[in-house]
Amino acid sequence: MISANVSAFFYLISGMLFILALRGLSSPDTSRQGNLLGMIGMTIAIIITFLSIGNFSTALIYVLIFLLIGGGIGAFIAFRIPMTAMPELVAGFHSLVGLAAVFVAIAAFLNPSSFNLGVVGNIKLASLIEMSIGASVGAITFSGSIIAFLKLRGIMSGSPIIFSGQHLLNLFLGLSVFILVFYLCKTQSSNIFWTVILISFLVGVLLIIPIGGADMPVVISMLNSYSGWAAAGIGFTLENTALIITGALVGSSGAILSYIMCKAMNRSFFSVILGGFGADSTSTKSDDKKDRKPVKNGNAEDAAFLMKNASSVIIVPGYGMAVAQAQHALREMVDKLKKIDIKVSYAIHPVAGRMPGHMNVLLAEANVPYDEVFELEDINNDFANADVAFVIGANDVTNPVAKTDPKSPIFGMPVLDVEKCKSVLFVKRSLSPGYAGIDNELFYKDNTLMLFADAKKMTEDIVKNLE
């Protein structure tokens, strides 16, 4: 058994290692080392906890068994999960952190003396508030993440669920949690504690159901942030430095990612939270379609010809590419082009994919070197000098209407200047509008060639024609 001061010191060390783990992610070269430091930090925290309790009875064996069961499940999932399913996985993991926070708070409430928080019926006031915050935020994270998981997985429809009085109900429930915590502090009644948790579960569900599929990157980042605040709340309850540092890190990390995602979609954070995007705008542009020029329709042969005679090609991948699993075929196509000395680069919009950085991971999986992959602000000027833009599975992020039409729902959203290219190839299944529900005028331009097909099949056909 080691003293509380020694263990506090070691918790501080694991907190520092967690900071370094995130710091490592500033470049792919240092990232693996960072991940390792994170694992070391976690190991230290767990071992120090065992040593500081100093209880080596049979209970410890059970702890290890449960640890291994959970760990085995986690490892199994980590190795089996396809990279396209990362958003669901992260949402699922968030829900587990949230639920774990709820459980720890319940355990602390039921047995406060083992955490040095007082005795049942007379828990220290500050601890009671802290554990209520931890439990409540944890519960919101849990149920919210479950809904996000179901939506991403496609089990639940991605369209927003809206009913009248929704925001009023949320406000009422939110306020009632505060009032109940106040009474919990006065009466120490366990019934109130359970009610707080139940209402928080409900709030989590109500908070996420009105948010549409297109806003999922924001939702995941937001839930990431919540899971951090829940951990911090528990950290205060347990007076544990590692948990407080981690909670603050994760909380701010998620908040920054939400901000980046909102900015990339030109949406205010509150309009995302209030929801409803993606359902209301579908009808707006449908009449214009009739007076549009017909689109130019091409096939794999035309595409291969265009690219063969280009000197530089920019590829714009979107989630459609991932759904069609076309990233490997795409990489093959790029290899062929590079062999005949054509400069190829990839342009990635911040919201390409279903979560921050998702497209980068998918390209990395297909062995695309990360120094050929560029973020929007780094590559946007290059489109004017490029010969061919190959848009595969992306749509809204290339729509010039975001720059020209103030009435468009995506006006002001930063987009890739694909139209500046000499010619544009669009691999798409049909002319249907994207997530935002708006028509893309790029389809009707003279220098645009539409390739109507499944992204994977079309790419494979182009590869054949390049030979």
Added chain:
Amino acid sequence: MEIDPFIFRLSIFILSIFVGYYVVWSVTPSLHTPLMSVTNAISSVIIVGAIIAALADTSQTIFNSSSLFGFLAITLAAVNIFGGFLVTHRMLQMYKKKKKDKK
């Protein structure tokens, strides 16, 4: 007058938010997905609370109402720790492979 230890913890918390703010802004956008999975893994350090709960008061029975929640939380957090770190590792390995290919 003595300062309440809570104030010290609050100081750590606030300063960590600042550290987090600057560290996360320096993360390259192409690694944002690994960032999410690794933050997920480290937030499972909540397992220390679960272990305390599970090992407390085991003089009579190993499983009482409080420790049962502890054991459940251990399992959930362990899924996250192993799953989170390993899936991050798997993703970061992919960023490495390509570098070798290039050289």
